[in-house]
Amino acid sequence: QITIATTTGALYRKQASEDFVSFWQQAPNDGTAMTSVGGFLLVGGSDGTIHRYDYDQPGTQLVDTVPFGAVQAMAVHEWQLFVAGPFGT
Secondary structure, three states: OEEEEOOOOEEEEEOOOOOOOEEEEEOOOOOOEEEEEOOEEEEEOOOOEEEEEEOOOOOOEEEEEOOOOOOOEEEEEOOEEEEEOOOOO
16 A cells, blocks of 8 residues: 655555555644554654554554654664754664
8 A cells, every 4th residue: 555645644545456546544743744554654753743643443552752853753673763954863
């Protein structure tokens, strides 16, 4: 599946069984970075928050707030989350 975030925090997704991209959920942040792991989507925002979404259930859970402000990139390696901010932190 493909997940897309807009600067307003709207999350859209397209699954292989669907013909079109459709609205999925509204993130409380602006969705500046995303990564997925184990059936979950992690969405980081310019407010420094990271939220977790379960692909099979609606709603969100606040995972963490980073101390350096904006989340600009995220990656998961062996169940560890790496987050980069405006200064490469």
